[in-house]
Structures are given as structure tokens and as C-alpha cells.
Amino acid sequence: MSKNFALILGGSKGIGFEVANQMLAKNYHIILNSRNPLKAYNELRKNYSEDKIILLPGDISEDSTLKNLVDILENINKLDSILINYGGPNIKPFHEITHNEWLSYFKTMFLSPIEIIKNTINYLKNSEYPRIVAITSFTTKKITKNMIVSNSLRLALVNALKTINLELSESFNGKLLINAVAPGYINTERLQDYILKQSKILNISPNDYIKEIEKNILIKRIADVKEIGKFIAFLLSYENTYINNQHIFFDGGIVY
Numbered sequence: 001m002s003k004n005f006a007l008i009l010g011g012s013k014g015i016g017f018e019v020a021n022q023m024l025a026k027n028y029h030i031i032l033n034s035r036n037p038l039k040a041y042n043e044l045r046k047n048y049s050e051d052k053i054i055l056l057p058g059d060i061s062e063d064s065t066l067k068n069l070v071d072i073l074e075n076i077n078k079l080d081s082i083l084i085n086y087g088g089p090n091i092k093p094f095h096e097i098t099h100n101e102w103l104s105y106f107k108t109m110f111l112s113p114i115e116i117i118k119n120t121i122n123y124l125k126n127s128e129y130p131r132i133v134a135i136t137s138f139t140t141k142k143i144t145k146n147m148i149v150s151n152s153l154r155l156a157l158v159n160a161l162k163t164i165n166l167e168l169s170e171s172f173n174g175k176l177l178i179n180a181v182a183p184g185y186i187n188t189e190r191l192q193d194y195i196l197k198q199s200k201i202l203n204i205s206p207n208d209y210i211k212e213i214e215k216n217i218l219i220k221r222i223a224d225v226k227e228i229g230k231f232i233a234f235l236l237s238y239e240n241t242y243i244n245n246q247h248i249f250f251d252g253g254i255v256y
């Protein structure tokens with residue numbers, strides 16, 4: 001049986017790291033990306049051999065990262081899955097975001113994922129089960145203060161992915177499945193940071209802010225990262241045979 005390869009962008013921490021773990025558990029080889037992926041690499045190497053993990057260090061918005069990715073793919077000549085992921089934008093009011101910050105977010109959160117897909121199409125075509133999943137955010141539905149970048153750019157990416165799906169479907173003979181997953185509140189470093197910053201801006205304690213969050217989730221709790229990791233790995237793998245073109249909210253039922 002031929003090997004399966006999953007590209008995990010932003011895979012050193014949080015949700016991305018958990019997806020990397022889950023794809024390895026499904027016997028995929030992974031191409032592990034982040035700006036500083038070494039600690040995560042060493043962690044994964046405790047359970048998986050050297051040949052299972054190819055390192056792709058670098059910012060996804062840098063041309064050199066894309067070039068190094070294409071060099072790797074030239075060698076293996078196949079790509080099965082892409083997880084589109086990166087850190088979230090800074091949490092601040094819209095009038096404090098500079099023009100250059102907007103340009104940088106546009107590149108990381110919108111343009112680079114599209115460029116990466118464009119440059120990997122021919123390798124995805126060599127897969128029996130080509131799958132793409134982008135991580136977005138609940139903020140695409142619940143417009144959230146101090147989150148204008150996330151509220152807007154992520155939705156643009158979802159619609160771009162739907163367009164790519166429509167345009168590529170024919171040439172992939174219907175095999176390509178593209179989805180987006182919008183996390184609600186997932187317990188990661190990023191969420192801890194988000195809680196601290198938002199509670200400071202709102203002038204309440206982090207614990208009160210957490211209570212406020214949980215009050216508005218029907219499941220009444222923040223999710224463990226393993227719960228979403230498993231779900232995204234399912235969508236990214238051959239196990240998903242029919243879910244396509246969806247933007248799925250993994251949020252425990254947030255009520256607004």
C-alpha cells in the first residue's frame with residue numbers, strides 16, 4: 001500500500017499539534033510546519049519513527065516556506081491532506097490595527113493558504129483521497145469585539161475554498177473534499193491568552209469571563225483539544241468519504 005502524506009500547517013501547538021498526532025495515529029506520514037516546530041517534533045518522535053515526520057519550519061506567509069514545501073513534494077510526488085492553520089490575530093479594537101498589520105494578516109490568513117493549494121494541486125491529484133481542511137473560528141458567526149481580523153478574513157477564506165472546490169471538482173473526478181471547521185472555545189495556549197486579554201479589556205476577572213463563556217455554550221464547558229483534533233483528523237483522512245464543501249461549527253452549541 002502506498003504511503004499517505006498530510007501537510008499540517010501551524011502544527012506545533014494547540015489544535016494543529018493534536019491533528020498532527022491523530023494523523024500519525026491513522027498511519028499517515030506528516031509534513032510538520034510552524035515557525036518553531038522543533039519542540040513538537042521531539043515530542044512526536046517519542047512515539048513515531050524519523051521517517052514518519054518531515055519538518056517544514058517557517059512562517060506560512062514566507063516565499064521560502066512555500067519553496068521548501070514544493071521541494072519536499074517533488075521528492076515524494078504525492079500529497080493526501082492539507083490542514084490550513086496558523087495562529088490567531090492579535091486581540092484589539094479595529095482602530096488600533098495598522099495598515100501594515102492588515103496587509104500581514106491578509107497574507108498569512110488568506111493569500112498564503114490559497115498559494116499553497118495552488119502550488120500543491122498536481123501532488124494532490126496523485127492521491128486517492130485528497131482532502132483539505134481549514135481551521136476558522138466561531139467569530140465568523142458570532143461577531144466578537146476586538147476580533148475584526150478574524151471576523152472578516154476567515155469568512156473570505158471559506159468562500160475562496162468553496163470557489164476552489166467548485167473549480168477543481170471536475171479535474172479531480174469528484175475525489176477532492178474541502179471543508180472548513182470553526183472552533184468554538186477549545187482549551188489551548190491561544191485560548192488562555194484570549195481569556196486573559198478579553199477579561200482585561202472588559203475589566204473582569206478571567207474566571208468570571210470563563211463563566212460568561214460557559215453560560216453561552218449549550219454543552220456548558222470549553223472543549224478539550226483532543227475532541228476537535230479527532231474530528232478534524234477524520235475530515236482530513238480517507239475515513240471521510242462524503243462530507244464536502246461545508247463550514248462546520250465545532251462549538252458545543254454556542255447560543256448568541
Ligand SMILES: NC(=O)c1ccc[n+]([C@@H]2O[C@H](COP(=O)([O-])OP(=O)(O)OC[C@H]3O[C@@H](n4cnc5c(N)ncnc54)[C@H](OP(=O)(O)O)[C@@H]3O)[C@@H](O)[C@H]2O)c1
Pocket residue numbers: 009010011012013014015016017033034035036037058059060061085086087088089108135136137138139182183184185186187188189190191
Ligand atoms: N483555541 C480556540 O478556542 C480557538 C477558537 C477559535 C478559533 N481558533 C483558531 O484556531 C487556530 C488554532 O488555534 P490554537 O488554539 O491551536 O492556536 P495556538 O495554540 O496558538 O497554535 C497556533 C499554531 O500555529 C503556528 N503558527 C502561528 N503563526 C504561524 C505562521 N505564520 N506560520 C506557520 N505557523 C504558525 C504556531 O506555532 P509557531 O509559534 O511555532 O509558529 C502554533 O503551532 C487559530 O487560528 C485560532 O485563532 C482557536
